[in-house]
Amino acid sequence: MIDFHCHLDLYPDPHGVARACAESGLYVLSVTTTPSAWSGTAALAQGAPRIRTALGLHPQIAHQRKGEVQLFERLIGETRYVGEIGLDGAPEFKRHWEDQTFVFGRVLDICSAAGGRVLSLHSRRAATPVLDAIEARPGVGTPILHWFSGTHRELARAVDLGCWFSVGPAMLRSDKGRELAKRMPRDRLLTESDGPFAQVAGRAMWPWEGAGALTELSGIWGEPTTDVERRLEGNLARLGREAGANGV
Template sequence: MIDFHAHLDLYPDPGMIVREVAARGMYVLSVTTTPSAWKGTSALVTPGSRIRTALGLHPQLAHLRVSELQLFDAYLHESMYVGEIGLDGAPEFKQHWETQIAIFDHILNACGSAGGRIMSIHSRRAAPTVLDRLEAFPDAGTPVLHWFSGSKRDLRRAIARGCWFSVGPAMLVAEKACDLVRNMPRDRVLTETDGPFAQINGKSAVPWDAYKATVRLAEIWGTSVSEAEQLLHSNLRRLVELGTVGQADTSPN
């Protein structure tokens, strides 16, 4: 199983979640919302696990954590994964829009200067501008659009730009989302949960709920669950290979 976007540090008992992930042999990208959380979140991971920690600065917190960009720059060399980053165009965050863009630009530029990173990107109500910024910083790395909810036109742009996509069970209950997934290149899709923020049947999603997304993808693609699993694991291997060009090898075991 693959959960390419989970906030392990924000569960009530992160240690329990990490132990269960290890017991299940899962591949998990543990994203962070602030650079100051990166060290502590990285410390949750035991050597030899299939968990990787991403260095992030969430757009909803960007205006509060501008001062942490120095920490971001300091830690960037320690991780080939960056996330959660991006832009949020919801009304409650629009007043900080220019700050969000400035911070996103800084991060993309830093990633490009560092040789490129695999990036888990938030684009709620902001897909066109996120794509604009990715086009402005083409060397930033490989973008993985988490819980993509843009228009079909945005999706076509994202595909042409080389973006990947991570989709979860909470996303795949909506027909619009399923329709978007039908138009995503199958070889650029990964599963995620966005736990503990995402809810499934009124409860916070946990990383192993990613299996529900695999089952739903199999239905959407018209394949067996085992075939969907094989494709998802092939996708992950290929993405990691893209990200390790010129980087230290930190691929899953």
């Protein structure tokens, strides 16, 4: 099982959730929202070799935490993974667009200077400017669009740029999400939960419940669930090889 976008540190009992992930053998990308959360969140992965921690600076709080870009630059050598980063064009965040674009651009430049990273990207209502920024920096690494919700044209452009995608049960509950997933390359797809933000049955989704996406993908692709799971595990292994992220 794979959860390639999860906020472990934001659960009420993050240590307990991390232990449960380790005990179940779940592969987890534990994303952060601020560089200052890095050290505490990375500690959750101690003794859990299948949990990786990403260094992030979330676009929704970029205007509050833009002063942490320098800390981001100091920490970039600690991990092969970056996230959650990106842009958010929703009305309540668009008024901070200048701060968002400043932070996102600086973070991508830092990643490029460091030799590239595996990037978990937020692009709600902002797919085109996110892709513009990625295209302008060919050495930035491997972009993975988390919970992509752009247009079919933006999806086609992302595919042409070599982007990967992570999808979860919450995304695949909608007709639009299912149609987008149907068009995504099967060899560049991973599953996610986006817990605890994503919900199931009116409560926060647990990381292992991201596996519900396997059933949805099985129906979309017309493949047995076991074959879908093997395909995604193969994708994860290849991502590790291609990105130089030893032991993804």
